[in-house]
Amino acid sequence: MRAEQDFGSRIKEALEKECDGISASEQLKCRIDEMICSSICAKSSAEMEVKHMSMKKIVVLVAACLLVSGITVVAGKTARIGVQGSAAPEYTDYAELGKAEEKLGYTVDSVEQFTNGYSFAGVRINELKAYGEENNELYTIPAMQITYTKDGKDMGLYIQQRVEEVVIAKQPNAVRTCGDISVRVDEYTYKFVPASYELTEEDKVNEQKDDYFISYGSDDIEIRKAVDVRWEKDGLYYELIGFDLDMDGEEALDMAEEILSAD
Numbered sequence: 570m571r572a573e574q575d576f577g578s579r580i581k582e583a584l585e586k587e588c589d590g591i592s593a594s595e596q597l598k599c600r601i602d603e604m605i606c607s608s609i610c611a612k613s614s615a616e617m618e619v620k621h622m623s624m625k626k627i628v629v630l631v632a633a634c635l636l637v638s639g640i641t642v643v644a645g646k647t648a649r650i651g652v653q654g655s656a657a658p659e660y661t662d663y664a665e666l667g668k669a670e671e672k673l674g675y676t677v678d679s680v681e682q683f684t685n686g687y688s689f690a691g692v693r694i695n696e697l698k699a700y701g702e703e704n705n706e707l708y709t710i711p712a713m714q715i716t717y718t719k720d721g722k723d724m725g726l727y728i729q730q731r732v733e734e735v736v737i738a739k740q741p742n743a744v745r746t747c748g749d750i751s752v753r754v755d756e757y758t759y760k761f762v763p764a765s766y767e768l769t770e771e772d773k774v775n776e777q778k779d780d781y782f783i784s785y786g787s788d789d790i791e792i793r794k795a796v797d798v799r800w801e802k803d804g805l806y807y808e809l810i811g812f813d814l815d816m817d818g819e820e821a822l823d824m825a826e827e828i829l830s831a832d
Contacts, residue, residue, distance in 0.1 A: 658691025658716065666715075669694055673711050677728045677805065678828050685820060687717040687724055697729065708732060724811035726828070731804050739779040745822045747829045752800040754818040754825075756780060759795065761787035798825045 660669055663681040670676050672694045682688040692715045699707040712729035741753035760772070760783045768776070768783070775781040798809040798821045809825055 657693070659693040661691045663689040666692055669713060673713050673728075675730075675805070677713060678802065678807070678831050679715055679726065680827055680831050683717065683824050683827055685719070685816075685824065687719040687824070690716045690718040690723070692716070699732070722811065722814055724809060724814065724824075727806075727808045727810070729806055731801060731806055737799075742780075742818045743822065745826065747800075747826050750800055750802055750829055752798060752822060752825045752829070754821050755797045755799075756818055757782070757795040757797065759784065759793045761785075761789075761791040761793070763787060763789070766790070796821045798822060800825060800829070802829070 659672075660666065666679065669692045680689075692713065695712050695714060696709055697712050698709045701707050710730055710732060712727060715726040715728075717724045717726065737755075739755060742756050743754050745752045745754075758775075758781045760775075760781070762783060762785055764785050766785065772783060776783050793813055795810065795812045796814060796816055796818060798818075800807050807825075807828070809821065809828075
């Protein structure tokens with residue numbers, strides 16, 4: 570759908586318009602597109618209008634759509650994040666995960682299949698580049714993306730080293746302790762509306778919430794749900810995220826616990 574294809578463009582524009590000195594790279598746009606569409610990065614160049622989005626909401630929104638792993642944009646140290654890598658998986662056989670780990674430089678926790686039916690579909694290694702306000706490169710680190718699929722819907726597991734501290738102002742929907750690891754789950758709602766759409770009183774109330782976002786530029790009104798699970802283990806950040814999955818937070822936490830319990 571157009572809303573899916575252009576969502577990354579809208580977030581990129583919102584970042585550039587409203588985040589004083591902060592810009593979003595085309596690679597970041599592709600990463601956001603890819604996670605939402607669960608497909609190859611969209612190449613649309615249509616201009617989209619973004620309204621009614623505060624700095625706080627933009628930062629939370631990007632955090633919900635991208636494994637920023639401690640990229641504390643609010644603090645101002647990191648102004649831009651670039652993502653370099655192929656849109657297609659490098660390996661589609663779980664037995665080859667070790668090859669991806671060799672490229673990554675360390676081993677990770679993962680499973681081939683979850684008890685709820687989501688199964689391994691592919692893995693690839695991307696490069697994350699962080700830049701300061703003077704466009705100076707702060708650091709480059711590798712990051713792993715494992716895609717799981719079930720009935721045509723995808724979940725992405727993103728893994729990378731801890732570089733900066735993650736800052737999420739939103740209160741989690743739920744927290745579960747797995748051994749000595751604290752796992753949080755957040756649920757988000759995205760409402761896409763046409764450019765001519767006038768906010769209702771309900772919209773005005775909803776847009777004040779940390780977990781609700783209204784984005785202009787779609788052909789039709791569309792509401793999408795996201796579930797996002799995060800934890801840290803042995804200096805690595807993990808994020809498991811998916812859209813429109815008919816999955817509640819408890820089921821998502823169960824999936825995280827399966828990963829943490831993997832041999």
